[in-house]
Amino acid sequence: MGATVTTANNDEKTWGGGHNEPLGASYGKMMMWFFIVSDALTFSGFLGAYGFSRFKFIETWPLADEVFTHFPFMHGVPAPMYYVALMTFILIFSSVTMVLAVDAGHQMKKTKVAIYMFLTIIGGLIFVGSQAWEWKNFIKGEYGAVETTGGSLLQFVDEHGKRVALADFAVKLPEQREALTRSHSTWFMEDAQTQPSFTVAEVQAGFKAHPGLLIRSEKLDEHKKKIVLTRAESEAHLANAKYVVEGANLIRNEYGNKLFADFFFFITGFHGFHVFSGVIINIIIFFNVLLGTYEKRRSYEMVEKVGLYWHFVDLVWVFVFTVFYLV
Amino acid sequence: MSHEHVSNTKRIWFVFGLLSLVTIVEVILGIYKPGALEFNHFIGLNLLNWIFYILTIFKAYYIVWAFMHMEGEKSSLRWSVVSPVIFLVLYLLFILLTEGHYIYGVFKDSTIKWNF
Numbered sequence: 358m359g360a361t362v363t364t365a366n367n368d369e370k371t372w373g374g375g376h377n378e379p380l381g382a383s384y385g386k387m388m389m390w391f392f393i394v395s396d397a398l399t400f401s402g403f404l405g406a407y408g409f410s411r412f413k414f415i416e417t418w419p420l421a422d423e424v425f426t427h428f429p430f431m432h433g434v435p436a437p438m439y440y441v442a443l444m445t446f447i448l449i450f451s452s453v454t455m456v457l458a459v460d461a462g463h464q465m466k467k468t469k470v471a472i473y474m475f476l477t478i479i480g481g482l483i484f485v486g487s488q489a490w491e492w493k494n495f496i497k498g499e500y501g502a503v504e505t506t507g508g509s510l511l512q513f514v515d516e517h518g519k520r521v522a523l524a525d526f527a528v529k530l531p532e533q534r535e536a537l538t539r540s541h542s543t544w545f546m547e548d549a550q551t552q553p554s555f556t557v558a559e560v561q562a563g564f565k566a567h568p569g570l571l572i573r574s575e576k577l578d579e580h581k582k583k584i585v586l587t588r589a590e591s592e593a594h595l596a597n598a599k600y601v602v603e604g605a606n607l608i609r610n611e612y613g614n615k616l617f618a619d620f621f622f623f624i625t626g627f628h629g630f631h632v633f634s635g636v637i638i639n640i641i642i643f644f645n646v647l648l649g650t651y652e653k654r655r656s657y658e659m660v661e662k663v664g665l666y667w668h669f670v671d672l673v674w675v676f677v678f679t680v681f682y683l684v
Numbered sequence: 685m686s687h688e689h690v691s692n693t694k695r696i697w698f699v700f701g702l703l704s705l706v707t708i709v710e711v712i713l714g715i716y717k718p719g720a721l722e723f724n725h726f727i728g729l730n731l732l733n734w735i736f737y738i739l740t741i742f743k744a745y746y747i748v749w750a751f752m753h754m755e756g757e758k759s760s761l762r763w764s765v766v767s768p769v770i771f772l773v774l775y776l777l778f779i780l781l782t783e784g785h786y787i788y789g790v791f792k793d794s795t796i797k798w799n800f
Contacts (some may be wrong), residue, residue, distance in 0.1 A: 390765050401773045405780045410772030413791070422714070440746040442711040446704065453700045456751045460693060497758035581722065661753075668751045672744055683714045684731050 391663045393669045396631075400673050403624050404680050410616045415577035417509075417611035419585070421682050427494045441682050444487045445674065448632075455639075459664045460545025462657025467646065471659060474643040477667065478587040481636040488629045495621065498604030501553070502611040503560055505597040510572045510613050513564070514585055523601065526562035526570060527555040553601040565593055575613050621681065628677055631670045638663050699750040707737050 380387055411418050422437035429440070458473035499522035503511045513521045555563075564570055572591035586594060602611045610618035630684045643661050651657045712719070713732060721732040729737075749755045754762055
């Protein structure tokens, strides 16, 4: 019995951990900190795994500034990093409004807390929307590529080293292509969903018809540029082509190493899920603020606790940004 | 909480300015990638990536200390939150990156061609 007795025994606030406050923080706040510690370790595990795979394929890893080049309303203009920088700003700014809400809460200014919480929610929604847009571009792809039987990825460039899209040179062959449907067979059903716009034969024929085209391999040279093969080498490599790859999915992607897309989806997806749940929690707290719950409680500590979570989401993004887009 | 709650709006905007500035510097470096930084290495990592990682840690410090108000907490809480993360992450990265580098060597020096 003695071991279970707490100093909070005679107190109404037993659920909240009483008044003994280890580490000088209230129960809820301390637990939020330790949740953040465990979540930080989870993200570290993911980013560490990304680093592991990247080190494994250090010579063939895709270049981020070739992958993320889109900016809204600037179609066709390569804008590496600008959009993700904007997203970072939005998230940092929503962190600022959150900390301003916490600050207003300390002064018991209900209206101010509500306004800042609202701005934080808007910032979070814009960020999640931006991430969805980024995913859309990533999944759709831009140029298309070809995968060989050995699993390496071949991209197409013209004689100046500029990327060329499959649609620009592949020819339409009069062959019958049939997507398997359930009425035919259930085997290889996934082929039906991922059937690319061109067959390997069409790409090969188009390549033959355009003598100026070359193939760019996944390998990086000492200046971190992808090595472009000679025409003879290109033809030899293209003969081994097995799949036409357009855009990205969890099996293969047109940017390069298969794991690149997997990690991108998984890590930014997991982070996006955190942002999304953060927005939901912020909305709940926002309504509590409006209803005057914390005014009655004489304490806006709840805003502080969700604030901790929200800043953590921002903190993780700082690392994801560096690891995926900068390094 | 024992510490008093004075409004520190000024500091919040200062930190925001600082974080924005660091992000702008990162993006500029990321776009131009100065060759002098990118192709000179220091302990197996090129100088550009060193800068990126240092700036990231710098930003993380300000987010945790200013925004999450770690500077106002007791040092016992500070240490019990920060030290497990730092040491476990360093350990994790050390094992994973060393092992990843080893596997890279295996692929490179042998005839294995196995993409997984």
